[in-house]
Amino acid sequence: MRFDIITLFPEMFSAIKEEGVIARAIKKSIISINEWQLRDFSENKYKNVDDKAYGGGAGMVMQVKPIRDCIKKIKEQEPETKVIYLSPQGDPLNQNLVEKLSSFESLTLLCGRYEGVDERIIKNDVDLEVSIGDYVISGGELAAMVLIDSVSRRLPNVLGNKDSLNDSFVNNLLDYPHYTRPESIDGDIVPEVLLSGNQAKIDAWRLEQAKHKTRQKRPDLLSN
Numbered sequence: 001m002r003f004d005i006i007t008l009f010p011e012m013f014s015a016i017k018e019e020g021v022i023a024r025a026i027k028k029s030i031i032s033i034n035e036w037q038l039r040d041f042s043e044n045k046y047k048n049v050d051d052k053a054y055g056g057g058a059g060m061v062m063q064v065k066p067i068r069d070c071i072k073k074i075k076e077q078e079p080e081t082k083v084i085y086l087s088p089q090g091d092p093l094n095q096n097l098v099e100k101l102s103s104f105e106s107l108t109l110l111c112g113r114y115e116g117v118d119e120r121i122i123k124n125d126v127d128l129e130v131s132i133g134d135y136v137i138s139g140g141e142l143a144a145m146v147l148i149d150s151v152s153r154r155l156p157n158v159l160g161n162k163d164s165l166n167d168s169f170v171n172n173l174l175d176y177p178h179y180t181r182p183e184s185i186d187g188d189i190v191p192e193v194l195l196s197g198n199q200a201k202i203d204a205w206r207l208e209q210a211k212h213k214t215r216q217k218r219p220d221l222l223s224n
């Protein structure tokens with residue numbers, strides 16, 4: 001799977017490319033991440049890609065042409081890519097959407113800054129607007145990294161241990177509780193069942209715990 005990133009801060013993506021699950025997935029050629037510096041598509045010698053907003057207001061708006069030219073360049077290599085714009089106005093990124101996105105061969109992630117992009121980009125060039133949550137951060141880059149991480153984890157052979165696929169939300173349930181050594185610390189002991197060696201009983205207990213925790217903390221997930 002290929003991710004193309006349109007951004008003013010390409011170096012931010014070293015945060016996921018150099019460490020951990022994503023770095024390993026890149027090394028195993030399961031995914032590739034290509035950053036495109038939007039300033040390279042600027043029309044002027046100052047390399048700016050934003051301009052004052054029609055209708056006034058303090059902030060600047062990202063112009064159509066540099067973004068449109070960059071997408072065109074990407075589509076010369078990936079004609080089928082889906083263009084995703086990260087913004088608080090987007091569809092909520094949840095496990096269902098993550099699963100859907102993991103089925104594409106190529107995703108282009110447009111990272112906004114300033115007050116956002118010219119609406120004509122959202123109307124004509126963006127296939128899907130996605131939000132990682134109901135809050136604003138200073139740029140789309142961190143949201144893009146969250147999307148890349150959550151989608152890549154769902155690709156075959158990215159996660160070492162198949163069991164990791166049972167983490168939260170995969171079956172619309174929150175994760176079950178985890179314990180490790182020592183068996184007892186400060187008088188706090190590990191649940192007996194986990195020491196029983198009876199895997200069927202352990203699995204049943206874990207499923208019950210996940211359901212209980214979901215009922216308590218996120219009953220909304222149970223109505224999906």
Ligand SMILES: NC[C@H]1CCC[C@@H](CNc2ccc(C(N)=O)cn2)C1
Nearest residue numbers: 086087112115116131132137139140
């Ligand atoms: N009007 C503010 C807005 C203009 C366009 C650029 C974004 C970048 N920041 C983001 C991006 C995404 C999210 C999210 N929830 O997925 C939050 N924040 C900020």
